[in-house]
Amino acid sequence: xxxxxxxxxxxxxxxxxxxxxxxxxxxxxxxxxxxxxxxxxxxxxxxxxxxxxxxxxxxxxxxxxxxxxxxxxxxxxxxxxxxxxxxxxxxxxxxxxxxxxxxxxxxxxxxxxxxxxxxxxxxxxxxxxxxxxxxxxxxxxxxxxxxxxxxxxxxxxxxxxxxxxxxxxxxxxxxxxxxxxxxxxxxxxxxxxxxxxxxxxxxxxxxxxxxxxxxxxxxxxxxxxxxxxxxxxxxxxxxxxxxxxxxxxxxxxxxxxxxxxxxxxxxxxxxxxxxxxxxxxxxxxxxxxxxxxxxxxxxxxxxxxxxxxxxxxxxxxxxxxxxxxxxxxxxxxxxxxxxxxxxxxxxxxxxxxxxxxxxxxxxxxxxxxxxxxxxxxxxxxxxxxxxxxxxxxxxxxxxxxxxxxxxxxxxxxxxxxxxxxxxxxxxxxxxxxxxxxxxxxxxxxxxxxxxxxxxxxxxxxxxxxxxxxxxxxxxxxxxxxxxxxxxxxxxxxxxxxxxxxxxxxxxxxxxxxxxxxxxxxxxxxxxxxxxxxxxxxxxxxxxxxxxxxxxxxxxxxxxxxxxxxxxxxxxxxxxxxxxxxxxxxxxxxxxxxxxxxxxxxxxxxxxxxxxxxxxxxxxxxxxxxxxxxxxxxxxxxxxxxxxxxxxxxxxxxxxxxxxxxxxxxxxxxxxxxxxxxxxxxxxx
Numbered sequence: 001x002x003x004x005x006x007x008x009x010x011x012x013x014x015x016x017x018x019x020x021x022x023x024x025x026x027x028x029x030x031x032x033x034x035x036x037x038x039x040x041x042x043x044x045x046x047x048x049x050x051x052x053x054x055x056x057x058x059x060x061x062x063x064x065x066x067x068x069x070x071x072x073x074x075x076x077x078x079x080x081x082x083x084x085x086x087x088x089x090x091x092x093x094x095x096x097x098x099x100x101x102x103x104x105x106x107x108x109x110x111x112x113x114x115x116x117x118x119x120x121x122x123x124x125x126x127x128x129x130x131x132x133x134x135x136x137x138x139x140x141x142x143x144x145x146x147x148x149x150x151x152x153x154x155x156x157x158x159x160x161x162x163x164x165x166x167x168x169x170x171x172x173x174x175x176x177x178x179x180x181x182x183x184x185x186x187x188x189x190x191x192x193x194x195x196x197x198x199x200x201x202x203x204x205x206x207x208x209x210x211x212x213x214x215x216x217x218x219x220x221x222x223x224x225x226x227x228x229x230x231x232x233x234x235x236x237x238x239x240x241x242x243x244x245x246x247x248x249x250x251x252x253x254x255x256x257x258x259x260x261x262x263x264x265x266x267x268x269x270x271x272x273x274x275x276x277x278x279x280x281x282x283x284x285x286x287x288x289x290x291x292x293x294x295x296x297x298x299x300x301x302x303x304x305x306x307x308x309x310x311x312x313x314x315x316x317x318x319x320x321x322x323x324x325x326x327x328x329x330x331x332x333x334x335x336x337x338x339x340x341x342x343x344x345x346x347x348x349x350x351x352x353x354x355x356x357x358x359x360x361x362x363x364x365x366x367x368x369x370x371x372x373x374x375x376x377x378x379x380x381x382x383x384x385x386x387x388x389x390x391x392x393x394x395x396x397x398x399x400x401x402x403x404x405x406x407x408x409x410x411x412x413x414x415x416x417x418x419x420x421x422x423x424x425x426x427x428x429x430x431x432x433x434x435x436x437x438x439x440x441x442x443x444x445x446x447x448x449x450x451x452x453x454x455x456x457x458x459x460x461x462x463x464x465x466x467x468x469x470x471x472x473x474x475x476x477x478x479x480x481x482x483x484x485x486x487x488x489x490x491x492x493x494x495x496x497x498x499x500x501x502x503x504x505x506x507x508x509x510x511x512x513x514x515x516x517x518x519x520x521x522x523x524x525x526x527x528x529x530x531x532x533x534x535x536x537x538x539x540x541x542x543x544x545x546x547x548x549x550x551x552x553x554x555x556x557x558x559x560x561x562x563x564x565x566x567x568x569x570x571x572x573x574x575x576x577x578x579x580x581x582x583x584x585x586x587x588x589x590x591x592x593x594x595x596x597x598x599x600x601x602x603x604x605x606x607x608x609x610x611x612x613x614x615x616x617x618x619x620x621x622x623x624x625x626x627x628x629x630x631x632x633x634x635x636x637x638x639x640x641x642x643x644x645x646x647x648x649x650x651x652x653x654x655x656x657x658x659x660x661x662x663x664x665x666x667x668x669x670x671x672x673x674x675x676x677x678x679x680x681x682x683x684x
Contacts, residue, residue: 004144004151011137018130019620026124028617030108033058034116038082042121052121053101055082059089061110061117075107077117092119095615106617120617131619135606142599152640156591185241191369192232194376197397199383201322201334205471208397209235210404212320220308221268222252238315239357240364246271251308255301261286262305274309283309323379324353325386332386352382396470403466409484412456413516419452420510420559449505450495456512457491460484482545483519486552487512507589511556518548539611546604547629551665553597554636558662560590561655568652587651590658594639601633628668635661 029044038057044050060078074093081088081100090098090105098105102123109118145151186192196210213235214224226234226248238245249268253259259266262273262282274282283306290299314320318337325332326342326349335341335353345353356379363372464484467475475481494508564586608626613619620626639657642648648657 004141004148007137007141007144011134011141014130014134014137018127018132018134020127021130022124022127026122026127028120028122028124031056031105031119031121032116033077033079033119034111035059035061052103053083056080057082058117061114063110063114075110075117077107077110077119079105092117095611097614104617106615108617122617128613128619132610135610139603139606142602146595146599153592153595156588185244186229186233186237187240187364187372188369189230189233191372191376192230192236194373195236196230196232197401198323198376198379199397202320206334207470208400208404209323210401214404216311216315216320219311220252221250226250235315236364238312239321240361242316249273251305253301253305255298255305257298258301258305261302271309271312274305318357321357323383324356325383326353327386399466400470403463403470407463407466409460409463409487409516410520412459413513413520416456416509416513416516418513419449420506420508420513423449423506423509449509450498453491453495453505453508457488457495460488460491464488480519483515483548486545486549487515487519490515504589507556507560510559511552514555515549515552518552539607539614543604543607543611546600546607550597550601550604553593553600554632554662554665557590557593557597557658560586560593561658564651564655565659583651583655587654590654591639594636598633598636598640601629601636605629605633625668628664632661632664632668635664 027044027050029042029050031039031042033039033056035058038055040052040055041049042052057080058077059080060076062076062078063072064074064076076091076093079090079092079098081090083101088100090100092098092105092107094107096107102125104122104124106120106122107117108120110116111118146153148154187195193210196208196213198209199206200209200212202209202212210232213231217226217231217234218224221234224231229237234250247270249266249270251269251271251273252267253262253264253269254267259269262269264273276282283302286296286299286302287306289296290303296302319339320336322334322336322339324335326335326345327333333342337354337357339353341350341353356375360372360375363369363375464475464481467481475485490508490512494504494512498504498508564583567583567586605626608629609619612621638645639648639654642654647653
């Protein structure tokens with residue numbers, strides 16, 4: 001047995017052993033603290049009273065809110081531990097653990113009067129250490145495997161069947177969208193664009209208002225344009241003409257039950273549709289039941305619909321519009337009309353912040369566009385004077401607006417998927433011809449595909465460079481950015497390794513298209529409102545990105561397997577055995593991609609487990625999502641042991657197995673969210 005195999009099995013042994021220690025030797029319970037009262041007692045999971053070896057007291061509990069909103073950003077308990085007259089102070093919050101003498105404290109809940117805190121207490125001296133060490137060894141073993149010689153992965157990379165040369169067909173699909181007649185109550189496009197260029201504080205950074213407008217419109221409507229209106233026109237219409245826009249069907253509701261609850265036919269509702277006679281809120285009763293912990297059908301989608309209504313209400317108060325920079329305590333702070341202003345502001349500054357949008361609204365109603373433009377220019381002068389070092393430079397404003405204009409990868413995603421699919425169709429058609437069929441067209445088709453794949457990679461790389469310049473760092477901080485980067489890697493890898501097999505070209509297009517579709521789906525619901533406190537962890541983007549990479553690869557393998565059965569079907573029709581070579585080629589490619597996909601899924605589960613332990617105090621809870629992710633991992637890991645499972649050595653059996661295994665991916669990603677729920681239901 002090789003070193004990496006020994007390390008792999010030893011790591012799994014440690015993980016299982018650690019889990020056994022956690023189950024049999026750990027102590028876990030609930031600690032209820034009230035401000036100023038010392039205690040040593042907590043209730044364990046069997047409802048027995050246990051004693052801590054020290055006194056503990058809650059000195060303060062605070063709920064932190066996102067600025068200008070009632071949305072909690074964190075729950076913070078400040079603790080004082082008295083251990084033999086030795087006092088120690090510590091804090092517990094979401095995703096932040098406090099540890100003392102082998103006891104770990106996690107924020108779990110709080111009392112309604114905010115004078116008490118509920119903590120999870122856990123003592124797990126050996127189990128957690130063994131599990132974490134096992135995780136480390138497991139990831140190390142998998143990394144070593146990819147760099148080791150004479151592994152099955154290396155053998156599949158050099159498989160003789162991959163030396164075959166195939167031919168592809170280029171297919172273009174252009175997507176066009178047409179809008180309906182323009183709504184009358186909007187400002188002209190040039191005024192909206194002027195507003196879009198205003199710097200504002202949004203998502204903890206200074207950016208042009210256009211970025212906020214695009215995210216806001218996408219959040220409500222599912223697209224960055226509404227009919228023939230730009231996102232800046234939509235935003236200005238909602239701000240300056242609220243009475244008119246409250247009847248516009250701009251709120252997308254996908255869930256049928258929520259549509260029935262609101263009383264609409266179709267996917268789009270207006271603000272007015274959510275109220276009986278303009279007064280009683282239709283979602284008030286189900287939301288109250290949800291908050292009390294009662295079961296409500298389509299609860300997640302009811303909350304999502306309510307979120308959109310709250311966004312519109314907050315926009316009307318001006319809470320989002322932090323466009324007024326003011327120097328305060330040697331710092332520049334950006335305020336909105338709804339914010340509490342600091343002492344010391346001049347009367348003119350206070351009037352400007354409080355009344356600016358009311359003044360603009362008056363001129364918008366009068367359609368005095370020249371005066372509106374003058375007032376907007378005056379605000380830019382004020383921002384430039386007061387913005388300080390944090391003021392966004394004109395160059396960065398132009399760069400971000402350029403990025404907003406060209407950042408549309410949805411057509412590329414669909415085009416790449418279509419190229420991959422139709423290239424495979426052409427490949428199948430060519431197989432029934434003579435070996436020399438179409439030989440004169442090979443060079444032209446190959447050159448076109450190479451140009452396309454490099455052009456797509458360069459365009460995505462260009463978007464990443466723009467995004468990196470805008471945010472001032474490498475753009476790999478969330479799942480969307482990571483998936484975009486993965487698509488770049490796929491496209492350039494396909495180009496550099498294209499001579500290994502022409503099959504890599506269609507699958508490179510197909511795989512990159514699938515990855516881009518995943519990123520597009522993520523960008524279709526921008527996080528305008530703030531994340532739940534439990535999601536405010538750097539592990540979120542890493543966990544989701546790794547899982548999504550694995551799912552994309554599994555989808556790639558599934559397409560490969562479907563192609564193999566098409567070969568079988570076509571071969572029987574043509575009574576030809578030459579298709580066996582193609583089946584072997586597809587088998588080899590699927591095997592190659594199986595190894596990194598299992599690695600990504602394993603790494604994603606490990607990161608998720610660590611995150612769960614930090615947030616909830618348990619690294620595994622047999623939640624439906626966790627359980628099905630583990631089932632998926634086991635199903636896809638089994639073919640890696642084909643020396644023991646001999647039927648999986650047979651290409652057709654392997655392909656059939658891969659198609660069946662993909663059902664577990666669909667169950668994990670879609671079935672659990674919509675059917676089973678659980679701790680992961682907030683991810684949507």
